[in-house]
Each structure stands twice: as structure tokens, then as C-alpha cells.
Amino acid sequence: MSAAGGERKAYDRAYFDRWYRSPRHRVRSPAEVARLVAFVLATADHLLGRPARTVLDVGAGEGNWQPVLRRLRPAIAYTGVDRSEYAVRRFGKRRHLLLGDATALDALPLRGEYDLVIASGVLNYLTRPELRAALGQLAARAGGMLYLELFTAADDLKGDTRFAARASADWLRRELRRAGLVGGGLHCYVRREEQWRLAEMERTV
Numbered sequence: 001m002s003a004a005g006g007e008r009k010a011y012d013r014a015y016f017d018r019w020y021r022s023p024r025h026r027v028r029s030p031a032e033v034a035r036l037v038a039f040v041l042a043t044a045d046h047l048l049g050r051p052a053r054t055v056l057d058v059g060a061g062e063g064n065w066q067p068v069l070r071r072l073r074p075a076i077a078y079t080g081v082d083r084s085e086y087a088v089r090r091f092g093k094r095r096h097l098l099l100g101d102a103t104a105l106d107a108l109p110l111r112g113e114y115d116l117v118i119a120s121g122v123l124n125y126l127t128r129p130e131l132r133a134a135l136g137q138l139a140a141r142a143g144g145m146l147y148l149e150l151f152t153a154a155d156d157l158k159g160d161t162r163f164a165a166r167a168s169a170d171w172l173r174r175e176l177r178r179a180g181l182v183g184g185g186l187h188c189y190v191r192r193e194e195q196w197r198l199a200e201m202e203r204t205v
């Protein structure tokens with residue numbers, strides 16, 4: 001990944017202390033994370049027409065969604081993937097995180113499909129070729145809903161905004177369509193074969 005300036009970002013302990021634990025810098029409070037996770041899980045259940053049972057969280061970081069999902073659904077099978085050696089070393093066992101890359105999920109021992117595929121706070125950090133590859137890999141693992149956070153320069157963001165240049169909405173829509181994804185709004189997507197799960201007026205991309 002290239003941050004502004006072309007350096008590879010370090011997702012080390014200091015990074016997570018700053019953006020996740022420091023009340024001054026963190027992007028979401030624990031209450032905001034809890035609300036977001038509850039929204040995503042309930043929306044996946046709604047689209048599936050049953051409780052989501054399997055979750056793949058790509059770019060999971062320290063796996064901070066895992067305990068929240070577990071509280072909401074104790075039997076949920078959660079797998080996180082992240083390329084931060086720090087995060088996987090520290091939280092991998094406890095939160096079921098695998099060391100790996102969003103662009104190469106095929107290299108990991110994963111299920112064929114998951115009821116819910118998450119990429120929260122990660123896709124904007126990828127270069128365009130990486131993002132294109134990651135969208136294909138994420139779509140291939142989706143057996144229900146995908147929650148994919150993607151932002152453009154028009155969005156006012158707080159937190160670590162040292163992105164590779166943000167792509168335009170047109171480019172992102174083209175890439176999402178190329179990956180075979182159909183949007184339902186609020187960063188939620190389904191695979192094109194599953195678009196019957198969304199009413200025509202719900203569809204965005």
C-alpha cells in the first residue's frame with residue numbers, strides 16, 4: 001500500500017494506540033463501533049432472511065469487531081484477515097485472525113463463502129490495482145452481504161486520511177460492477193446473482 005509520499009504504512013501497536021485507543025484521535029468510540037456492528041449484522045440477517053452465521057472480516061486490524069459480534073451472536077463463526085504482523089501476533093489466537101492480504105485471499109485456509117464479508121476502514125488505503133484485486137477476492141467469498149467502506153474526495157473524513165489518492169465515485173462504481181457487485185446503500189452490497197435480495201429502488205451501484 002502506498003500512503004501519501006509512497007511509504008508503506010506501519011500498522012503497528014503505535015498506530016492502533018493512536019487511532020483506536022486515544023480518546024483524542026480515535027475515529028469511533030466503543031459505542032459507535034457497537035452501533036455500526038449491530039447495524040451491519042442486522043442488515044445481513046435482513047438480506048439473508050435468516051441469522052448470519054459466518055463472517056469474514058478483511059483488513060480486520062486487531063479484530064475489534066469480533067467481540068462485539070460475539071456478544072450479539074455467541075455462536076457466530078468469525079475469521080479476520082490482516083496483513084499487520086503486530087495485530088495478528090497480539091490478537092490472532094483470541095479473535096481468530098489470519099495473517100494475509102486482501103488481494104490474495106485464495107492463499108488462506110478460508111471457507112468458500114461467508115454470510116457476511118466485511119472490509120471496514122481498509123479499502124481506501126489500497127492502490128487502485130490492489131483495490132481492483134481485493135474487490136474480486138471479496139466478491140468471490142460472499143455468500144450473502146458485503147459491507148465495504150469506500151470513500152471519495154467528496155467525503156469529509158476524520159482519522160488517518162493518508163490515503164493513496166482517493167478514487168472518484170465513477171471509478172469505484174465501475175470497479176464494483178466489474179467485481180459483480182450490486183449496492184444496496186450504506187456500504188452494503190450483494191453479488192449480482194443475488195440482486196433479487198434488493199428491491200429495484202434499494203439498488204445503488
Ligand SMILES: C[S@@+](CC[C@H](N)C(=O)[O-])C[C@H]1O[C@@H](n2cnc3c(N)ncnc32)[C@H](O)[C@@H]1O
Nearest residue numbers: 011059060061082083084100101102120121122
Ligand atoms: C484502519 S485499520 C481498520 C481495522 C478494522 N477493519 C476497523 O474497521 O477498525 C486498516 C487495517 O487494514 C489492514 N490492511 C491494509 N492493507 C491491507 C491488505 N492489503 N490486506 C489486508 N489487510 C490490510 C492494516 O494492516 C490495518 O490493520
